[in-house]
Amino acid sequence: MPPRNMQPELTLLAKMKQGDEEAxxxxxxxxxxxxxxxxxLLTGSHHLASDVTQETFMHFLSRPxxxxxxxxxxxAWLCGVARNMARKDARSxxxxxDPEELEGEGYAAHLLADNVTPLDRILKDETAELVRRAxxxxxxxxxxxxxxxxxxxxxYAEAAQVCGIDIGTVRSRLSRARAQLADRLGRLGVLTTSxxxxxxxx
Numbered sequence: 001m002p003p004r005n006m007q008p009e010l011t012l013l014a015k016m017k018q019g020d021e022e023a024x025x026x027x028x029x030x031x032x033x034x035x036x037x038x039x040x041l042l043t044g045s046h047h048l049a050s051d052v053t054q055e056t057f058m059h060f061l062s063r064p065x066x067x068x069x070x071x072x073x074x075x076a077w078l079c080g081v082a083r084n085m086a087r088k089d090a091r092s093x094x095x096x097x098d099p100e101e102l103e104g105e106g107y108a109a110h111l112l113a114d115n116v117t118p119l120d121r122i123l124k125d126e127t128a129e130l131v132r133r134a135x136x137x138x139x140x141x142x143x144x145x146x147x148x149x150x151x152x153x154x155x156y157a158e159a160a161q162v163c164g165i166d167i168g169t170v171r172s173r174l175s176r177a178r179a180q181l182a183d184r185l186g187r188l189g190v191l192t193t194s195x196x197x198x199x200x201x202x
Contacts, residue, residue, distance in 0.1 A: 009074050017064050028057055031075055034152060035082050041147045042086045044136055052089060056082045076158035079148060083162060134184040138177055145170050146177035 009030070015023035035056055040049035059081050060067075067077045135143060135151075141163075148159040149170070156170045163170070 006069065006073060010069055013064060013067070013074070016061075024061055027060075027074065031078055032057070034075060035078050038079050038147060038152045039082050039086055041135060041151055042083065042144075043089070044132055048086070048089060052082050052085045055085045055089075059085070072158055072161035076154060076161045079152065079154065079158075080162040083144065130188045130190050131185070134181055134188060134190070137184055138180045142173050142177035142180060145173045146181060149174050150178070 009027065012023040012027050016027065032053060036049055036053045039052035039056075040046065043049050043052065056078055060078065067074060071077075135146070138146065144163055145159050148154045148162055149156065154162070156167045156174075159170045159174075160167045165173075
C-alpha cells in the first residue's frame with residue numbers, strides 16, 4: 001500500500017484519469033517547479049528546460065496509467081520522464097543548438113521555483129555560470145544522482161527509481177559526484193577548500 005502521505009496525490013491522480021482537468025492542474029502546480037529546476041540543471045538552458053517541462057506534463061496528461069504507485073512517488077516518476085525527454089532533446093538538437101544561447105540566458109535568473117533550495121542560493125549570485133559549468137562537466141551518470149539527491153532534494157530511493165539503479169549505486173555515484181563537484185569548484189575558485197571532497201568519499 002502506498003505511504004499515507006501519497007494518498008492526496010493518488011486521489012488527484014484517480015480524478016485526473018477520469019477526466020478531471022482541475023485534478024491535473026493541481027498536480028501540475030505541485031510538481032512543475034521541481035521538474036523545471038531538474039530540467040534546467042540537466043540542460044543548462046531555460047528554453048530547453050521549459051520545453052522538457054511541457055513535454056513531461058503532456059506525457060503525464062496523455063499517459064497517466066504509466067505511473068505505478070507501487071514503484072515510487074509521482075515526483076520521482078516525473079523526474080524520470082523529464083530525464084528521458086532531456087536526453088531525447090539533447091540528441092535531436094545537439095547540432096542545431098547555438099552554444100552562445102547558453103551563455104546569454106542568465107542561467108538562474110528566472111528559476112520557476114516557489115521554494116528556494118541550497119543550489120538556488122548559489123546560482124543567484126555571481127558564481128552562477130561557474131557552478132553551471134562545474135555541474136555540466138560531471139560525468140552524466142554521476143551528475144544525474146547529484147542533481148536528484150542534492151539539488152532536487154529527492155530521496156535515495158526516488159533517485160534510484162528515476163535512474164533505474166539500486167540505492168547502493170546511488171550512494172556510490174553521489175559520493176563520487178560530490179567529490180568531482182567540490183574539486184571542480186575548488187579549481188574554479190568557487191570553493192576555498194577541498195575539504196568537502198575528502199568528506200564525500202569517506
